[in-house]
Amino acid sequence: MADDGSASNRRDPIKSSVGNVAGQRRRQQAVTVAKERRESLVRAKRLCRVGTNGGDEDAHVENEMMIDEDQPVLEAQTSKAVEELKSAVQSQGKGAMQKRVTALRELRRLLSKSEFPPIDAALSAGAIPLLVQCLSFGSPDEQLLESAWCLTNIAAGKPEETKALLPALPLLIAHLGEKSSAPVAEQCAWAIGNVAGEGEELRNVLLSQGALPPLARMIFPDKGSTVRTAAWALSNLIKGPESKAAAQLVRVDGIVEAILRHLKKADEEIATEIAWIVVYLSALSDIATSMLLKGGILQLLVERLATSNSLQLLIPVLRSLGNFVSVDPKAMLTILIGGQNTEENVIGVLAKCLRSEHRVLKKEAAWVLSNIAAGSVEHKRMIHSTEAMPLLLRLLSTSPFDIKKEVAYVLGNLCVESAEGDTRPRIIQEHLVSIVSGGCLRGFIDLVRSPDIEAARLGLQFIELVLRGMPNGEGSKLVEGEDGIDAMERFQFHENEELRVMANSLVDKYFGEDYGIDE
Amino acid sequence: MAVDTVGELGFPYWNPLRRRFPPDSPFFASGNVERELLAKQVALDFTEDEITNLQTIVETESRRISCPIVGCPERLKSLDNFEDHYKTRHTASCSVCSRVYPTSRLLSIHISEAHDSFFQAKVARGYDMYECLVEGCGLKFKSYKARHRHLIDKHKFPTTFEFFKRTQLSKKRREKLQRQRVPKLKHEEDKEEASSDAMEVEDKASLDGLVSALSTLTTSDTTPSNVSFGRRHGRGLTFVPRSVHREKPTNSSSTPGSKT
Numbered sequence: 076m077a078d079d080g081s082a083s084n085r086r087d088p089i090k091s092s093v094g095n096v097a098g099q100r101r102r103q104q105a106v107t108v109a110k111e112r113r114e115s116l117v118r119a120k121r122l123c124r125v126g127t128n129g130g131d132e133d134a135h136v137e138n139e140m141m142i143d144e145d146q147p148v149l150e151a152q153t154s155k156a157v158e159e160l161k162s163a164v165q166s167q168g169k170g171a172m173q174k175r176v177t178a179l180r181e182l183r184r185l186l187s188k189s190e191f192p193p194i195d196a197a198l199s200a201g202a203i204p205l206l207v208q209c210l211s212f213g214s215p216d217e218q219l220l221e222s223a224w225c226l227t228n229i230a231a232g233k234p235e236e237t238k239a240l241l242p243a244l245p246l247l248i249a250h251l252g253e254k255s256s257a258p259v260a261e262q263c264a265w266a267i268g269n270v271a272g273e274g275e276e277l278r279n280v281l282l283s284q285g286a287l288p289p290l291a292r293m294i295f296p297d298k299g300s301t302v303r304t305a306a307w308a309l310s311n312l313i314k315g316p317e318s319k320a321a322a323q324l325v326r327v328d329g330i331v332e333a334i335l336r337h338l339k340k341a342d343e344e345i346a347t348e349i350a351w352i353v354v355y356l357s358a359l360s361d362i363a364t365s366m367l368l369k370g371g372i373l374q375l376l377v378e379r380l381a382t383s384n385s386l387q388l389l390i391p392v393l394r395s396l397g398n399f400v401s402v403d404p405k406a407m408l409t410i411l412i413g414g415q416n417t418e419e420n421v422i423g424v425l426a427k428c429l430r431s432e433h434r435v436l437k438k439e440a441a442w443v444l445s446n447i448a449a450g451s452v453e454h455k456r457m458i459h460s461t462e463a464m465p466l467l468l469r470l471l472s473t474s475p476f477d478i479k480k481e482v483a484y485v486l487g488n489l490c491v492e493s494a495e496g497d498t499r500p501r502i503i504q505e506h507l508v509s510i511v512s513g514g515c516l517r518g519f520i521d522l523v524r525s526p527d528i529e530a531a532r533l534g535l536q537f538i539e540l541v542l543r544g545m546p547n548g549e550g551s552k553l554v555e556g557e558d559g560i561d562a563m564e565r566f567q568f569h570e571n572e573e574l575r576v577m578a579n580s581l582v583d584k585y586f587g588e589d590y591g592i593d594e
Numbered sequence: 595m596a597v598d599t600v601g602e603l604g605f606p607y608w609n610p611l612r613r614r615f616p617p618d619s620p621f622f623a624s625g626n627v628e629r630e631l632l633a634k635q636v637a638l639d640f641t642e643d644e645i646t647n648l649q650t651i652v653e654t655e656s657r658r659i660s661c662p663i664v665g666c667p668e669r670l671k672s673l674d675n676f677e678d679h680y681k682t683r684h685t686a687s688c689s690v691c692s693r694v695y696p697t698s699r700l701l702s703i704h705i706s707e708a709h710d711s712f713f714q715a716k717v718a719r720g721y722d723m724y725e726c727l728v729e730g731c732g733l734k735f736k737s738y739k740a741r742h743r744h745l746i747d748k749h750k751f752p753t754t755f756e757f758f759k760r761t762q763l764s765k766k767r768r769e770k771l772q773r774q775r776v777p778k779l780k781h782e783e784d785k786e787e788a789s790s791d792a793m794e795v796e797d798k799a800s801l802d803g804l805v806s807a808l809s810t811l812t813t814s815d816t817t818p819s820n821v822s823f824g825r826r827h828g829r830g831l832t833f834v835p836r837s838v839h840r841e842k843p844t845n846s847s848s849t850p851g852s853k854t
Contacts, residue, residue: 116630116631116634117626117630117631118630121633121634314617314618315616315618316616351629354617355617358617386632387629387632387633390625390629391629394625400612401612401613434624435624438624439622442613446612446613448610449610449612450612476673477624487610490608491607491609491610493611499607500608500609500610525673526670526676528662536606536608537608539605539608540608561694567756568663568664568684570662570663570664573606575755576604577605577606579756580605
């Protein structure tokens with residue numbers, strides 16, 4: 076707690092403006108720090124707070140997260156630690172090794188226990204060349220570990236801080252080899268994962284320096300934290316958007332088998348990182364996609380979706396499923412026919428995701444369903460006959476906009492057969508009638524009113540289906556009843572010409588002069 | 595409907611298509627954010643609320659909604675904000691016929707053209723009453739059709755644009771109109787169309803009488819003797835029908851009797 080003297084100094088209004096300026100600066104710093112913190116939280120890089128070794132010497136301080144010090148003090152300590160390291164690196168003979176490890180450990184502690192690691196201070200003091208030296212071949216494991224750990228956390232910072240690791244990359248990659256001890260290899264993988272998470276440029280550097288094969292081999296064992304860290308690093312390395320890393324990975328002997336094996340049996344933490352690898356492979360490599368499908372990945376994904384409740388795992392598994400479904404309609408056919416038990420079939424697990432409270436799962440599950448619903452009439456019938464229908468109808472009325480849009484795609488796709496060539500797509504009246512009587516019209520008209528062009532277009536297209544396809548011309552009355560005409564007339568002054576024309580043509584055709592005259 | 599007239603206009607019918615997204619597509623952004631937040635949650639001990647807040651901040655910072663109404667420059671932070679904005683700025687509604695317009699200027703033009711008998715009287719006497727809808731243009735025309743042509747030719751409005759669209763009347767009004775229409779002969783209807791140009795009034799018969807009676811009146815006490823045609827841009831309306839009460843006069847010449 077701040078002592079009363081200093082506290083009253085800060086609050087004393089009689090004090091000169093210097094006090095105010097300092098206060099302002101602190102507030103300013105707090106704001107920029109908060110923004111930086113937010114950004115760091117969504118970056119694909121991860122700080123290492125507890126070492127891969129388990130950190131037994133530090134056991135008593137393991138849970139101490141924050142170093143409760145002023146940032147300038149922290150920075151001064153960091154510079155001092157780097158100085159210590161410098162002299163330790165230069166010293167020779169007995170005790171030199173211990174000196175180095177002690178200095179490294181101090182630097183590592185400063186970089187891992189504080190809320191905002193003083194990365195910049197470390198770099199300015201010249202930490203990188205020293206850390207690279209500590210990575211030299213033949214160095215003791217402890218030294219390699221501490222050095223890699225420091226580099227890991229430096230790389231977890233801002234882009235320019237990550238880029239500072241360039242000189243260290245070849246050595247980090249070298250220590251991924253099978254001759255390295257597991258904790259050392261894992262820590263190096265972590266550092267590489269942070270570098271790969273920075274951006275495409277650094278990913279390309281890593282690839283050109285041969286990072287992929289040794290990293291890939293690290294995921295062959297059945298379990299262990301090394302497998303998990305390496306899989307995470309690998310997912311960062313292949314995420315693209317260029318496909319060459321994904322293509323290179325699938326060529327590694329035995330990798331597809333390892334991926335399938337982990338998806339089937341591994342614990343949820345490992346399975347999560349493996350699933351992200353599958354996400355990128357299925358999005359970026361056709362060869363990988365077909366090899367994985369042949370290996371039966373769809374069933375494995377469905378099983379994970381059915382049995383897991385971990386959001387971390389469900390997100391990439393669901394997305395992988397979505398990627399496969401969006402690419403290969405034939406694959407869809409086989410799994411849909413295969414599933415007997417409702418809980419374990421595809422529609423069942425997708426319904427489970429729709430029921431989830433998590434936005435991402437609901438949205439992406441609806442997306443997957445929309446692609447299945449874009450398939451054959453059998454696919455549509457299958458969805459239409461399940462528990463997914465009431466879920467979808469409810470979501471259309473109640474969910475946030477982005478989920479609503481995806482659900483709209485599902486419902487609309489269920490009502491229409493895909494068109495061949497130029498002919499107008501045929502309406503499946505049975506589905507249209509049941510969906511409309513389920514109360515979906517209001518939701519679609521809401522979409523018409525939204526500022527999102529794609530959503531408004533969807534809404535108008537569905538209204539057209541209702542107007543054209545409902546029996547006995549009921550469509551017009553239904554649309555009118557839900558203020559559909561009003562919604563369509565909004566487009567008169569809308570800046571998008573296509574939507575204006577669409578809305579006008581519907582109103583002209585179905586609500587023209589003759590409307591309502593024959594009653 | 596036997597003939598597919600909508601097809602001729604090229605309506606893009608709903609056609610089920612598979613949608614595929616690349617891994618870095620904004621479609622997946624919220625899932626990616628979730629991944630990182632969940633991974634760091636253990637180490638940094640967030641609450642559920644903090645995570646939701648972070649999610650929302652990240653998403654809204656990148657996604658602003660541009661108001662799609664022609665000429666409106668607003669960019670809103672959220673859908674709710676957009677709805678509020680739309681309700682306050684773009685739903686000026688006519689108290690006579692309930693039509694809705696996106697600006698008060700367009701609403702007042704509508705009111706003059708559709709519900710003001712003095713306006714029709716002036717039209718009948720050959721004054722250029724139909725003003726261009728584009729703010730700042732200032733041109734005026736003798737007929738609805740002529741102004742329509744101007745909007746298309748000069749301001750590139752689409753040919754399908756109709757300022758005065760025939761809209762859905764209530765059942766009661768429809769029946770009333772039908773009863774008036776039926777005894778009339780077709781060619782008389784056409785003649786009326788030509789003179790009032792798509793104008794739709796609740797009780798046509800009585801209006802006709804009113805117009806002819808009014809056409810003998812002078813209107814110098816309500817209109818400026820000089821009417822400017824686009825000489826000065828940005829002045830907007832130079833004539834305001836007496837029957838309309840404007841909440842916010844947009845320029846100095848909105849009071850009757852002013853000279854330009």
